[in-house]
Amino acid sequence: MLSRLIHNLTDFVIGQFGVLSEEFVSEMMDRLADEIERRLAMRYEFRYVLVDPQTWQLESRRLYSQLAEAQKDAGTICRVGILLVERTA
Numbered sequence: 001m002l003s004r005l006i007h008n009l010t011d012f013v014i015g016q017f018g019v020l021s022e023e024f025v026s027e028m029m030d031r032l033a034d035e036i037e038r039r040l041a042m043r044y045e046f047r048y049v050l051v052d053p054q055t056w057q058l059e060s061r062r063l064y065s066q067l068a069e070a071q072k073d074a075g076t077i078c079r080v081g082i083l084l085v086e087r088t089a
Contacts, residue, residue: 006033044084050074051081 006029013025020028040046048070050059059078064070070080 002033002037003030006030006036040084044086047083047085049081049083050078053079 007026010022010025010029013029014020014022046065046067048064048067050062050070050073051057052059058081063083064073067080074080
């Protein structure tokens with residue numbers, strides 16, 4: 001889930017710490033994404049929503065519990081947004 005976001009930061013990290021190899025940074029970013037996702041999952045439940053790419057409005061009131069299902073319904077018309085819902089005891 002977070003891999004795409006984290007990997008978009010790879011060039012930034014290489015630029016800031018120019019001595020790091022791209023392979024090392026990529027591996028580090030994979031571990032970072034996994035750890036962030038694990039920690040978020042301990043505190044939040046992930047839900048997915050459909051978003052209109054033109055207006056950025058929610059396309060429906062439905063919350064999806066599975067990313068694949070949201071992606072299927074989104075097709076080529078909508079984007080899939082991630083909603084973090086805080087877990088209750």
